[in-house]
Amino acid sequence: MSTGPVVILTALNLEYQAVRQRLASAQVHRHERGTRFEVGTVRGTSRRVALGLTSKGNQSAAVIAERAIQEFSPVAVLFVGVAGALWDATRLGDVVVASHVYAYHGGTSEDDGLKARPRVWEAPHGISQLASHLARLNDWADSASCDEDAPQVRFGAIAAGEIVQNSRISAEAKWIRQHYNDALAIEMEAAGVAQAGHLSGAPVAIIRGISDRADGTKNSTDDRSLQPQAAANAAAFAIRLAVELATEQEETAVPRDSRATSAGQPGRHVSNTAHNSTVGIMAGSVSGSSVHMNPASQKSGPIDLIEKLNSFRENLGRHHTEGAVDEDTYREALADLDSAIRSAEKSTPDSPKRAVMMLRRLRGLVSECPALTAELAPLIAAAGDWA
Template identity: 80%
Template sequence: MSNGSVVILTALNLEYQAVRQRLADPQVHRHERGTRFEVGSVRGTSCNVALGLTSKGNHSAAVIAERAIQEFSPVAVLFVGVAGALWDTTRLGDVVMASHVYAYHGGTSEDDGLKARPRVWEAPHGISQLASHLARLNDWADPAPGHEDAPQVRFGAIAAGEIVQNSRISAEAKWIRRHYNDALAIEMEAAGVAQAGHLNGAPVAIVRGISDRADGTKNSAEDRNWQPKAAANAAAFATRLAVELLGEQEETAMPRDDRVRSTDQLDRHVSNTAHNSTVGVMAGSVTGSNVHLNTAPKASGPTDLIAELECFHDQLAWHRAEGTLDEDTCREALTDLDSALRSAGGNTPESSKRTVMTLRRLRGLVAEYPALVAALAPIVAAAGDLA
């Protein structure tokens, strides 16, 4: 499938239905191992979403997330649903987007007690920035009936474990609040999805609506009342985020003619301002006072794609030589690039799909280097067109 899509996963049918209601004409897509997804577009937009159900727990969530990433090569994976608030400062119905995820069940048992040894995954910077922007706009929520306060988006840590947390006075509850006192919410799937995204080079965002306070009120009348509201609020924010993510992806991978026009404008600007000046150029050529920048044109076949990959190899080497790319990242990036070059020469649907997946993993590796991300984005898009 084309990489112009976002995967949205949920753990519960209630959460699944909250997202599905926002999709137009969802169609069943069956994974070869039996996992069923539904693929549709967010109503009123061209944003394609592949929706899947993971069931409860980090382990099953990780497996289904990896299947979804391999199957759809998505722009991003959003895990959407409800969670319990750890502190009274977060209101019921509000949405928490994870700035980072704790897998809090990691630890070591010693004579003087249980010591925390969590794994932690941070949210991708670009997605966090976009989500913060949407939260400031504050126009994503469905109109609330009556005079209820509109839900707000909170950003902070989310703790993900292997048990349903429904107490504030149990030994486990006190331990969590002592060791993870910056966590806003607690749930059971985010760590698995974050790990799957990390291993496959896919950006992951966790979006949770607060349905309870993890204080013994789960399955109460109040919880049954708040669960659908919290799920709907999380679905509303997540689908808005998905639409904006794909919009940004399309802007990054603009058609070649548009990129050439942008480059021509830059050439004219440099030509008018850089007389008798020294200009450092990462890639391209200089003629007189004109600077000509290399762009990544849309590949018309495997040979063109290989040429663009080889050009990107030179850019990695340049960044490493300049000291803007650390040695370990460069080594891993070159390993992925070599793998992409090998699969790009296969000229089969399977090899094309492997190329896209490898390039997406490579993009994750260089996510902190804007120049490399910008150079890689049209190559990823071109590889996707060939897949």
């Protein structure tokens, strides 16, 4: 279970500043490849946020998102900023939280036209549920406007492409509205971030403030005044969500000793008081009906982890042979598995963190094979406990 901060990424400096002003004691954190993040706490709380700038486009967003995931092992990644509305029902200033993201530029050109072949990523269920709960509470907005004018949170699809969409009558605009008519908003980064989260095993939420209608008025004076407010609204909801995600993570992180403690008894001591019951457990010693835990037996070391990872390699190969894992996925999975094993072999202070990141990425790669993802869950936990 991750103990890292919530990562918030933005594409524009305007969006970055809308989030940055809500953080306290922010310190620059430099990635070894030069990417700069700022890590601080949400004002008035102890909840940590790592903030980064991706620049425009899905490709750069994907690279920086994966870099942030590997660097921080975050609770979640939130991509925050502005977007254009595809339909009039979504008001300017409202916040759209993606239920799923379309990479809409996938397609095939045929004699009778361009046929859509999108990739789609759904938002994690837990984040969607929490975001819906916060939207119902409706205590996130900064605006002092009356209820009718206050920004609303809407949930639906977001379309992410590679061009600035600023027309309602162009061929591209008509094609998007024909093939993605359930999308509430359109932008240029969500697909990249969603892909990075999928491959790395990190939960991702896309949060967008509506600043324009993608209808030819994007560069108008009104748009230039609406964009800062839309960015501020998206930042306000994202910060509220980040605080709740970090709080939930802290509340569910049960201390190791307390997990081994039964009611009214010290840690590492389990009494079997149930009649006709069977207990399977690794123990240091047993006296009467009490099992006394050997502290060294509770924590998997790197040697034990390496053995389990090598066993996973055999199962991965078997699933590949049986056709459950395709060739490309198999090669990438082997590379991540080898990286995790090398980290375990080094036993440096950073090794557990690196092993966990590689195993999470591996879990994303084999997500379509439930047997393998189920086998990876305890391995990820063991790599984290090794620290």
